[in-house]
Amino acid sequence: MGKTFKRPEALSENHTHYCPGCTHGVIHRLIAEVIDELGIRGRMVGIAPVGCAVLAYNYFTFDFQEAAHGRAPAMATGIKRVRPDLMVFTYQGDGDLASIGMGEIIHAANRGEKFTTIFVNNTVYGMTGGQMAPTTMPGQRTTTSPFGRNVEDCGMPIRMAELLSSLATPAYITRQTVIKPKYIVKTKKAIKQAFAYQMERKCFSFVEVVSTCPTNWGMTPVEAVKWTEETLLSYYKLGEYKKPE
Amino acid sequence: MGKTFKRPEALSENHTHYCPGCTHGVIHRLIAEVIDELGIRGRMVGIAPVGCAVLAYNYFTFDFQEAAHGRAPAMATGIKRVRPDLMVFTYQGDGDLASIGMGEIIHAANRGEKFTTIFVNNTVYGMTGGQMAPTTMPGQRTTTSPFGRNVEDCGMPIRMAELLSSLATPAYITRQTVIKPKYIVKTKKAIKQAFAYQMERKCFSFVEVVSTCPTNWGMTPVEAVKWTEETLLSYYKLGEYKKPE
């Protein structure tokens, strides 16, 4: 009744630069596993964001481009339009996708570009030292909201899955998390589904992953998991928000 | 039982450069009437877009700034933050607001900036010669969609009122039209309501106005009204989408 577990081929041997307990690593692995299972490594192009995952290309074993901050969806559009046979995903943080890159993600989703976006929502700007993001929770302290996010000034956190789902163009949109194994299994299914829609050239696909940033939250990884479950998941509700057809 | 009608004070004497039958003129007048009625001309700052209304400052009798294409909401944010006592509105076309300026309008709305946006949706880029906009209808021919908007490539038209309403931050969001007097009366009420929320510093307010562009649609003004009513209003449904509280 035991099982085996090994490093997927699509993941490189390099050690990551991520902080202990950072869920970026889990998400990387899931993507790699899905790519292995679908056998598409030879026609993959990943797009690294500007954010903690900026060096993502060091951790996979297929082609990568590195976008400017927020512009990964435009880059992916460029690739998919000229090479529809390639499989393309963007990997973006919440600062990247929900703040500076808001225009790009909405328009790519609305045009129905046939690529996949993995959206890593950790409610802060991880790489630059924990500044407030559009997804930061009300009252959450960050380096640029030292007194806690003030809703009166900064508004409510943006829920990207819901926002994108309100567009009329068909898409696959889901929100998952990777803070516990049970969720991780579901997230992997979602990523696989997203890639499958892309392979069928059916629609744009979007997997939001509620993630942790222990370092900038000032918590241990275990505390971060707990806070995520208790605080984030009631605002960022998991589930499938939109399916094509 | 007769009534009088005169040019509002907030409107200048200048003749507009708009094409015959273009509804930009109607919307200008309504804004001016509301400003007169609220007695706020002396603390108004309008923001002209880049689009057919780029010269809007010639047609009003209060302070104006001219934004870059799409950036009026950022400009309005700058003004309202440093001078919350001023009354500010942006006047934006659909190319301006829904294409290049998508990021700015979403974020201003989400922060709950206390200004008003008048969004003139005429489904094309009027000023530059009738190119396709994000709001162009499926199949609609424009100078850059000569075979009609292809939904497979360009996606469905974006409904800004709905999109903005899906944000969690409170706001006043409504869609109106000015193609007939009965609608015009309602639009004026909506604009007045929007300004009232701003005066109370309650929330961001947004009035989408479904408009015509006879010139670039290749129609007479009367045909344009008819096409709007028959085609646009069933996709761009009129009504109040969101109210604060």
Place this chain on the structure above:
Amino acid sequence: MAYKYHIEVDRCKGCGLCVTVCPKNVLEISDKVNTKGYFPAYQARPDDCIFCTTCCIMCPDVAINITETAEPAEKRVGEGA
């Protein structure tokens, strides 16, 4: 109470929208060009006008106004300002 109806000829762009919305079918498009090269609207049947301002509300160029006047109502087409 009497009203004075007035179309500023040179502001009018002849779009014809006022013509279509007048409940009393008062208005028509002139066949004389104005200084801007447009054919302006005018009250073809001024006596039918009920001063409802519907045309004023519709006009994108604010070319029409209706004022109150002490004297008996005067209505002229395309009168100068």
Place this chain on the structure above:
Amino acid sequence: MAYKYHIEVDRCKGCGLCVTVCPKNVLEISDKVNTKGYFPAYQARPDDCIFCTTCCIMCPDVAINITETAEPAEKRVGEGA
């Protein structure tokens, strides 16, 4: 069928997530620093391990793997690659 359980010590960042998710309470954090300066996880109670891979699934650094082996199960803590 037997399994070999292996934590790559120098990959492990000692985040402790595997420890919390193990259904059999097999894992603990070591008090010996690895070459990167982290205190890695190890199987404190290897015999309790049921090779369910839960810890592998959780580990953000893919530091744990479980392989099938013909020989009887070997379990060692922090074994090198």
Place this chain on the structure above:
Amino acid sequence: MQSEVMFAGFGGQGILMSGKILAHAALTKGFEVAWIPSYGPEMRGGTAYCTVVISDRPIGSPIIKNPMHLVAMNRPSLEKFAHVVKPEGVILINSSLCSVTSGRSDIDELIVPVSDIAIELGTVKAANIVALGAFVTRSKIIDYELLKEAVKEEFAAKEKLIPLEMEALERGKKAALQ
């Protein structure tokens, strides 16, 4: 030898097309040509104009402030541009929409009710072709037959219109010869 023609009128009068046809005709003959539109803010509402330069050597400055000839399709155009035309040039005035003249005695003034003629032919849209026929006939800037070919080519996609346009050309020519 270089000559220039400015076509001016309201937007919608086919001003740009007139210029294009003339440039086309000249090109066929092997001339160097340049067609320069006005694309300023005047586009909407005000006057539209374009300039065609025809030359037997490479064209230097494409910016022509003083053209040799003017085709004025309405009154504002005439008023705006009559004084910039070089002495001895042709000024065609569309008298249907313009009751005044250029007031210049050093040019060759050609007054033709081009819009009325076009309306007689069945559509005011042909006015620009009437004007072209008249202008080319009078100025001899290119061969009239070349012009005819160029008009045919321009309307190749709307073949049904060709007889009408030929008639328009002829009526223009006739007016110029009167």
Place this chain on the structure above:
Amino acid sequence: MQSEVMFAGFGGQGILMSGKILAHAALTKGFEVAWIPSYGPEMRGGTAYCTVVISDRPIGSPIIKNPMHLVAMNRPSLEKFAHVVKPEGVILINSSLCSVTSGRSDIDELIVPVSDIAIELGTVKAANIVALGAFVTRSKIIDYELLKEAVKEEFAAKEKLIPLEMEALERGKKAALQ
């Protein structure tokens, strides 16, 4: 006269704070000072370091490749930086986390188990202050009393910690004098 100290260790060891306190102390005495952090990609995980320059005249180049002294709070730092220290400088080695020595005979090597001392005092977090006490005592780069004041000022907001930090300084000093 100018001297420079490099503080190096893991992130989280209070490296940047040590430098800041030293710079502060020197500033109080009227010296010119500059504190230069490493803010590269090493920030996360790898080594963190900063350099403090103390001088009696305006400081020219703030980029110091060969500092006078080194405080190495862990082994990678010692390995990375031991060879760049100028001859006759002090190298403090945190022997709690570093079992090797600098291997240099032209410098003044000071081996102190700073982390262990700090743990004895109740918190490993005080290790940087232990190191500071030891380093300043040995190098005499500034007056020890000035350092004491600077530490007090640094912890002014967390007054409760001051006795502990004073103790840490003293233990460092003692270790340096042994």
Place this chain on the structure above:
Amino acid sequence: MGKKVLMKGNEAIGEAAIRAGCLNYFAYPITPQSEVAEYLSRRMPEVGGVFVQGESEVAVSYMLFGAAGCGERVFTTSSSPGISLMSEGISYVAGAQCPVVFVNIIRGGPGLGGILPSQGDYFQATKGGGHGDYRMLVMAPASVQEAVEMVMMAFPLAEKYRNPIMLLGDGLIGQMMEPVEFPDHLRTEPTNKDAWATNGMDTRKSSKPNIVKSLYLDPKQLNDHNLLLKSKYEQMKREEIRYEPYNTDSDYKVLIVSYGTMSRVCRTAIDNMKAEGFEVGMVRPQTLFPFPEKAVHDAAVKESCKVVISIEMSMGQMVEDVDRCVKGKRPVEWYGKCGGDVPTPEEVMGVVKALI
């Protein structure tokens, strides 16, 4: 050589790209270049190419980057404010060494400015509007025909250098119709980009991933990377300088340096002055970067030449380069106008004659 057809500059530019073998176009409308997009929205489907109207110039610049990064020929057209929005993207494209062709049909600035012809973006194009040490090869056509040829040349050049290339036109070049032909010999095959492009490992039958990026966190690596880029720019200076001398055989007293539309006006002025017995020479840079430094210098120091003047539809930009080349050996003057009111030959004649 095909036959001569009369075409608007903007349409000819679009067609030239197709003839050059580039079937991918991403753009955002802006006067005075929107006709390129309008033309290609019809033309690309005919030739099986890609036409995408992006949501903004910022997005377009990254669409180009993505497409070029995976090895396909790609180009865009825009005008001044749109190019400013692409500055970050251009810097990225240069940093990641991707071949992209940018066309800027300049309009009056700064800010919203106006829509008439201008040359106010000279600095932006030649000194890098974006951040960091990069350069673009910048070409400036003076006619529709030359625009066609430069567009066609741009693609292989971009690939030769793996670098962005910019064509700097102005509103007049875009809006004017002139006869053009599309030289067959300028149609080129895209180069093989397997060595670096992210075209999919299967496509190039390789198991080594390609990475397209501009990040070099290690300072030594970033310096080396910049030295590599610099060596490309030095190579451009050796191999790609293009210019056209005009009336430089004469014993000219004044040397004009002028490019694009402005140089045509100057040509007419020079012809007119020659007819009057007043000799004026001109060097017309066809590449603005690399700038024809030696040509300008040598023409300036000719015995007969007393003064050099940079005539621009801008407020004194190219004159700095001219000044630099002349090395103090002749006085360097500037004349310019911007905003769309192109100086006339008569105006130029007045200015030039006043110099002597």
Place this chain on the structure above:
Amino acid sequence: MGKKVLMKGNEAIGEAAIRAGCLNYFAYPITPQSEVAEYLSRRMPEVGGVFVQGESEVAVSYMLFGAAGCGERVFTTSSSPGISLMSEGISYVAGAQCPVVFVNIIRGGPGLGGILPSQGDYFQATKGGGHGDYRMLVMAPASVQEAVEMVMMAFPLAEKYRNPIMLLGDGLIGQMMEPVEFPDHLRTEPTNKDAWATNGMDTRKSSKPNIVKSLYLDPKQLNDHNLLLKSKYEQMKREEIRYEPYNTDSDYKVLIVSYGTMSRVCRTAIDNMKAEGFEVGMVRPQTLFPFPEKAVHDAAVKESCKVVISIEMSMGQMVEDVDRCVKGKRPVEWYGKCGGDVPTPEEVMGVVKALI
């Protein structure tokens, strides 16, 4: 003069703005300047000021524009890629004549580049990254104290010229801690902007609307507008040039031109060489635009001086301006490095000695 406090460059810059009377800050985080935002997110609420983290640098540039347009003092800080994204906005701000202070803490480029100190944005800042004919007054501090003073001077200067002003620092200036004091005499009152700002007609008790705009559709008006802008830039050249000579009393054989962090390294190198008996002079531009043309020229042509060298943390940018000023009278060399690996004094000494 207050007392000296030890502050990080980034924090000192934030505090300096407040001390200068600017209570409005809009920005987007980016290494290596995020500490300015972090500092001001705490500090602004204390002083009743405005702190807004914008959604992007593009948006921030227009928030600044709006705020400045209605007459309030306002500033931002960013780093290279962020400044590129502001290019369009800067051009608009210049075109509409609004006083805005921009701080660029340069990092390595092009593209994403790196986060360590660099001077690769010299061209972008001095020749206008945005489109059209505009210039910014550009100041380059060499220490935290100088950064403070320049920030404080920037606001009244921006208002004097109704023009954007840029402070060009580098990662080191931002990250380093040095002792600073905030000179009281540099605290200034904002000027009265009733004549042009959209501060509301009631505010200024006027019935004449003010319009803040950069559009001039009429070419003559746009040309006149550009001439007006040009006259401001000419005035800056007359009134605002700042530079610091170093060791120029000596009979130096080599003249270094260098600015910012790089100039401090050169200063140490010059001191060291002096100790060895080898005299080297330096002109350190404190304003990069207007560039100290005469100072550099005059220092270059000093009898003893054999060669001029521009030493930059960039691949040859300022050297073009130096070359232009020297007018061929001395050979002009360049040395530079970029990517964050700041050249050491020893390296500079090696390079300089090799020149002779």
